[in-house]
Amino acid sequence: MNLIWLKFARDRSALTGLVIVALVALIALLAYQIAPYPEDAFSSDPMRRLRPPGAEHLLGTDSLGRDILSRVVLGTRIALGIALSVVTAAMAIGVPLGLVAGYFGGWRSEAVMRVTDVFLAVPQLILALALAQLLRPSLESAMAALILTYWPFFTRIVYAETQRLRHAMFVEALEGLGARPLRIMFLHILPNIASPIIVRATIGMGYAILTAAVLGFLGMGAPPPQPEWGLMVAESRDYLPDAWWFATFPGLAIFLVVFAFNLLGDGLRDIVDPRLRRSR
Amino acid sequence: MTAVLAIRDLSVAIRTDDGLAEVLDHATLEIARGEIVGVVGESGCGKSTLVRSVLGILPPAARVTEGSIRFDGVELTTLDARAMARDIRGRRIGFIPQDPYQAFNPVFRVGTQLLEVARWHGTGDQAADRARLIELLRQVQIPDPEGALARYPHQFSGGQRLRLRIAAAMLCRPDLIIADEPTTALDVTTQKQIIALLGALARESGTAMLFVTHDFGVVAELCDRVVVMYAGQTVECGASSVILDRPRHPYTRLLLDCHPDRAATLAGIPGSVPSVIAAPSGCRFHPRCPSASPVCSTALPPATVLGPDHEAACVLFGAGESHASA
Structure with a gap:
């Protein structure tokens, strides 16, 4: 255990990822305490619309006069909420299926893995769009669309690992x-x-947020007036390039969080599976 | 003689991509209460399949095609999987797996894993289970049994892990212990100690044992009787002393000549164990047998009684009294 921490602490990029993820989680937990104008999640104030970043509104205001900093901070709750529910649900579907397929083999594994292949063949964004439309x-x-497209990744990993362990001597000892x-x-x-499941889940968090x-x-996705980052960037399109702060800060938030999850996931993977070490 | 385990004419086939593999072909074996029986043969002779058939943990592609396994009067080949797991495996038949190094789940403490066995079998009283386990660990000579339970598998040597597995196998006071080449991965001195320990424990508790090995030295030290298998067929069985002194079947003789303590010149057996897919017809040993004759390829010879507690299946003894069940 200590060795793992040491290894992790020496991996600077993974550590950066961990720090950012921890910070973001903290912000999400305390969002209503941190946000300077928590009511700006939904209420608008046309009198102060499109103010540039300044002392009163650190990151400026949007087209409806809402404080962007507050909305970005409140958005972390939505983003992490989506990511956690999607990854948890995808795990709840994918992991048991992978276990069953890997352990029993035979027709069960054929059935599960072919269905998995079908889901993997569906373009994720298109399925998500179709589902959202429907x-x-x-x-x-x-979220439903994301879950439907993400569980096969868990199934595949768990299947491969279970198959490997299926014939381990300790499994035979247990059976015997x-x-x-x-x-x-x-x-x-x-x-x-x-460990491989945790790695996949971490990477999945970034993917789900993105x-x-x-x-x-x-x-x-989220309907207005939710303070969802993607939606905020969409709403800013008509005001570019003059109100640059409107698009930039929600965009930066997306970038940072996804980046941090990917760094963390890569770092964890390096620790768990040294054979896959990335070249630097 | 009351047999605790009686395997008769057991045939097991495994479906493979290349066709049906007959891994066991009319294997026959009997173990009396409290008796230690060795099963000997080269790798690929179906020893492990025999063990798995008795335990009911054959791979999904394998089927018992013929024969019977009776354990204390209960027919195991037709017993449903649930009853097998609940009442037989671990409870009435203890199992010691092949490689003690790999035989523990690396992520749990040893105590958790050993006590788990008793819990599945519903003894109910956890304190009593624990006391029994600690007593067993003392018997298998694990130093500091209390402390050992809190440690992880990698903190034990191979020999100690095997001792722990022996304790796990004996936990529910089984009538029969099946050991699948447990000492093969260990060094010779450890092996000797553990064989002695295992023999003493089995005799003391009156547990019968099926001991799979390819080492006649182990047989000489541990086993009352021995069964020699070749490519899924039982070729010779009898009291260890008889088989070791006067082996009759050509395969047993050649196998014994491979033992450095016994043979002046190490002979070896030309060729290797045939693939069980499209195995040789009749006696499966005939392609490698120095005394083979054309008849050998036509039919599996019946077991011939050669003396008190000594049988062999070879046409060389065909003139003798034929075994009733064959």
């Missing part, structure tokens, strides 16, 4: 002493493959 654009439909398949899969194999922002930008 269910009426909302955060929920965006009367352990049932479910117990072996969830209580013994799953803890052994937790795709949710894209959907918001296209008007297929």
